[in-house]
Amino acid sequence: MSESVKDKVIQIIAEQAVLEVSDVQMDSTLEDLGIDSLGLVESIFAIEETFDIQVPFNANDPSESDFDISSVASIVAAVEGLVAEQQT
Template identity: 75%
Template sequence: MNVRGQVMEIIAEQALMEPGDVREDMTLEDLGIDSLGLVESIFAIEEAFDISVPFNANDPSESEFDISSVGAIATAVEGLVREQRSG
């Protein structure tokens, strides 16, 4: 499975939804994921891809990691995975 698909699966799991019901244009709020769920999602993503996400849980707006939508999160993770592999 590709990075994007895996990220969407992790987010779907946090939202207690089927991966097929999660769209890239959805926000975490749309999915009912609160701040704790977001942190758990970030940990799961870090573990799944063996990456370190530059995420400030106390102030997500100050983070370089875009959490504005499912698609934005997937794109950010793809970038981190690429950086790590080329690293």
């Protein structure tokens, strides 16, 4: 059985934050986890590479992005949506 999108995203975020996977909660914000803007960009790249998707994210102006980075749960939901779109 393959890992779920949620598990893979949490694993990527934990790696960027240098935390254990168990330390990453769905309601955590990237700020809570100590991920700065560079860590965020690296996380986005890792997500794109892992799932073979294009994330609509503007690193220069994250508030203008369609990709919600407000919490781990919102990132997981956004990635699940992009993966589902790709499969149609």
